[in-house]
Amino acid sequence: MSLEYTLYPGCVASTREIGYEMSVRKVFEALDISLLKEEDFSCCQPACLVHSIDYVKGLALTTRNLAVAEEGARPMMTLCSSCFGNLSRAKYLLDENPGLRNDVNELLKLAGREYKGDVDIQHVVTILYNDYTLEKLKDQIVKPLKNLNAAPFYGCHIFMPEKYSHWDDPEFPEKLDELITITGAKSLDYNEKTSCCIGCGSFFGEVSENASVLLAENILESAKSVGANCLVTTCPFCIMQLEIGQIKLREKEIDFNIPVLHYVDLLGLAMGMDPDELGLNLRRTSMDPVLSRL
Structure with a gap:
């Protein structure tokens, strides 16, 4: 069933x-x-x-x-x-x-x-982790992403405050790391993995674009410092903020070129799906640093 x-x-x-x-x-x-x-x-x-x-x-x-x-x-x-x-x-x-x-x-x-x-x-990810289960997900992997270093970016609202969601430890979350690992990719540890991107506060960017872009730069720089080929998140607001942040940073001649994926994108690639069928061709930043490693 x-x-x-x-x-x-x-x-x-x-x-x-x-x-x-x-x-x-x-x-x-x-x-x-x-x-x-x-x-x-x-x-x-x-x-x-x-x-x-x-x-x-x-x-x-x-x-x-x-x-x-x-x-x-x-x-x-x-x-x-x-x-x-x-x-x-x-x-x-x-x-x-x-x-x-x-x-x-x-x-x-x-x-x-x-x-x-x-x-x-x-x-999406609570269902994959709790209801579908990691063991069953492992059986769906046909194209392990062994050449990919992925920086998990947890965001805020999926596990904070803990009394609302109960999904993961808000101080030391691990479940997105576990989900990434079953795809064959290496899940990286870095300083900003549990930071806030102010994505839901894209309103905040209307008040201070410089501060908003600086937050994105801190996250991207931290991921880059540990050799990340991509960021993997659970939230469309995080995707939007970190992609737009890179576009704004390029205007300042700061180019990270780090794709931002949702976890299901990563899972779909490891399941052997076509990137365009996963909507990766609709993203604001190039997916080449990921696709070239498949």
Whole structure:
């Protein structure tokens, strides 16, 4: 029996990072993992947006998506780590605070919805690691990436705060490293692997582009110093920030030329899939440093 999930695409993955969504669909189809579409989802509302103006109404907008997913009676899968963090945060707050849940449900009644607390929130990599399992993934590897040095970039929202997600140790995470290793690539340790890229704060780049680009430069320089051929992340915001950061740095004659992949891209390549079918031709930076090592 195949695994089934209700797909929550979010905003970034289905618009600015469509190659990533292509990659997920291609890899999950090959793994016989079913992703079922739900038309009634909306933006998850990052906490820095509506929540900062009206806390309960902002939380209701996030929770509405949980109520929609509950009606499908199957786990929901996010493509985006920020979505995973926002939705997990909403679930935690409402499950721990009955009064707050009542306030939110009063607002949801206006949309004909109710949050019951039954939804299971998953992310692409939590499914691969926990539900599909590493052992089964190993059996899918037909083209080990033995010539590739990959720098894991964990991002923030998939495991911080720990009380929301419970996926990995927020201080010393290991699971992305383990997922990378089964593809045959070497997973590198480096200083910035758990840093924040301010990707979800691409808003931050509007305030101070120099500071935003400097953060990207620090991450890229750290990965380069240990011999990375690529960065591997779990989040489309991280991809966007680190790719755009490289474009901005090239304008200053600083050229890293380090491809940024989502983990499913790496897995798809190790499964022998065509790079274009994984949407790698749609990325902002050249994938040649990776593809030349296949």
